[in-house]
Amino acid sequence: MEITLIKGHGSGNDFLIIDEISHAYSFSEEDRSKLARLLCDRNKDLGADGILFMLKSERADGRMRVFNSDGSEASMCGNGLRLVARYICELLNKEEAVIETMKADLKVSKQKEILPMIHTYQVEISPVSFQLSDLPLVMEQDVLINEPITDLSSELLFTALAVPNPHLIAIVETEQLQSDLQKQLSEKVNSPNDLFPDGVNVSFVKPLSKGSIYVNTFERGVGFTNACGTAMSASSLVTCMNKLNEFEEVIQVYNNGGKVQCVVHKDHGQYFIDLIGNATYLYQAAIKVNLGERTFKISSKHVLSEQTAYEQLQKEAQKVIVKGL
Incomplete structure (x- = not known):
C-alpha cells in the first residue's frame, strides 16, 4: 500500500494528514486503527499524536476522522481541525468552509496571521454539554x-464537560501544576476505573493575568501533549464561568506547544x-506500508520551512509562561 501524507501541527500537537478526497485509498476500520498505531509510533521514522483522515462529505466541504496514536478514534480534535481546515480551504480555494465531524458540522475559516508567516485558522468548537x-x-x-471528586483529589474542584470530547478541568495554583498530582489522577481515570469507563482528558488550568491562561493537558489515548485544542476551548469556557475571563472577548491560551x-x-x-x-506543515512524504507485517518505509520526504516562523511564537509564549508561573 502506497500512501502520501503531510505531517503538521497545531500548537505542537502533531498529526499525519491523509487525504482520501484526492486519492482512491481503501481503508477498513481495522486498517485505520492499525495505521495509527504503526505510523504514530515515535520510535519509528514518522511519529505523531494521531492521524487525520480527510474524506468526502455529502453535506459539508469535507469530513474529518481522527485516530489517536493508540488506535482509538476521537470524536473531535481542535488542533487537528485547524490542519484539516487549512487543507480543505487550500484544496477548494476557499477562505471558509464547513467540516463534518463525528458529532457536528463545524465552521472553519482562514484568519489574519497570529504572527508573520504563520498560517492561522479559526475553527468552531461545539456542541458543549455538561451532562455527565x-x-x-x-x-x-x-x-x-x-465540585470535588474525593476519589481523585481532596484539594481540587473539578468541572466536567463534553465539547464533544470528554474533559475534566481543574483551576490550579503553580504548586499543583509542578507536582505529580495531574499525572497520578490522569493515569487513574484513563485506566480501568469506576468513574470514567471510556477515559477522559484531564486539564490543569492556571490563570496568568486577565485574559490570559496556561493549560496543561493529559489527553486520553495520547498522554501528556503539547496542546489539546478542545481542552483549551473547554478550559477557556470554565474560566469564563468562574468570572476569571469574559465571554465574547479574546482569551490568550498558552500551552507547552505555544499559544492559541x-x-x-x-x-x-x-x-x-x-x-x-496555527496550522503548520512540517513535511510532505510518500510511504510504502505493509500492515500485515506492521512495517512501512519512507519513499520520499520533502521538508518545509514553516516551522521556523512558528518557533518564534513558541519562544514568545514560553517567556509569558515562565513569568506567569
Missing part, C-alpha cells in the same frame, strides 16, 4: 461544576467556542 452522561462520568448527579486564542460565546444558554491558532 455525555462524557460519561458515573456519579449520582447530572452535572459537576466546581479562544473566544467563548453564550447564546440562549448554549455555549460554543472559537479556537484560533
Whole structure:
C-alpha cells in the first residue's frame, strides 16, 4: 500500500494528514486503527499524536476522522481541525468552509496571521454539554461544576464537560501544576476505573493575568501533549464561568506547544467556542506500508520551512509562561 501524507501541527500537537478526497485509498476500520498505531509510533521514522483522515462529505466541504496514536478514534480534535481546515480551504480555494465531524458540522475559516508567516485558522468548537452522561462520568448527579471528586483529589474542584470530547478541568495554583498530582489522577481515570469507563482528558488550568491562561493537558489515548485544542476551548469556557475571563472577548491560551486564542460565546444558554491558532506543515512524504507485517518505509520526504516562523511564537509564549508561573 502506497500512501502520501503531510505531517503538521497545531500548537505542537502533531498529526499525519491523509487525504482520501484526492486519492482512491481503501481503508477498513481495522486498517485505520492499525495505521495509527504503526505510523504514530515515535520510535519509528514518522511519529505523531494521531492521524487525520480527510474524506468526502455529502453535506459539508469535507469530513474529518481522527485516530489517536493508540488506535482509538476521537470524536473531535481542535488542533487537528485547524490542519484539516487549512487543507480543505487550500484544496477548494476557499477562505471558509464547513467540516463534518463525528458529532457536528463545524465552521472553519482562514484568519489574519497570529504572527508573520504563520498560517492561522479559526475553527468552531461545539456542541458543549455538561451532562455527565455525555462524557460519561458515573456519579449520582447530572452535572459537576466546581465540585470535588474525593476519589481523585481532596484539594481540587473539578468541572466536567463534553465539547464533544470528554474533559475534566481543574483551576490550579503553580504548586499543583509542578507536582505529580495531574499525572497520578490522569493515569487513574484513563485506566480501568469506576468513574470514567471510556477515559477522559484531564486539564490543569492556571490563570496568568486577565485574559490570559496556561493549560496543561493529559489527553486520553495520547498522554501528556503539547496542546489539546478542545481542552483549551473547554478550559477557556470554565474560566469564563468562574468570572476569571469574559465571554465574547479574546482569551490568550498558552500551552507547552505555544499559544492559541479562544473566544467563548453564550447564546440562549448554549455555549460554543472559537479556537484560533496555527496550522503548520512540517513535511510532505510518500510511504510504502505493509500492515500485515506492521512495517512501512519512507519513499520520499520533502521538508518545509514553516516551522521556523512558528518557533518564534513558541519562544514568545514560553517567556509569558515562565513569568506567569
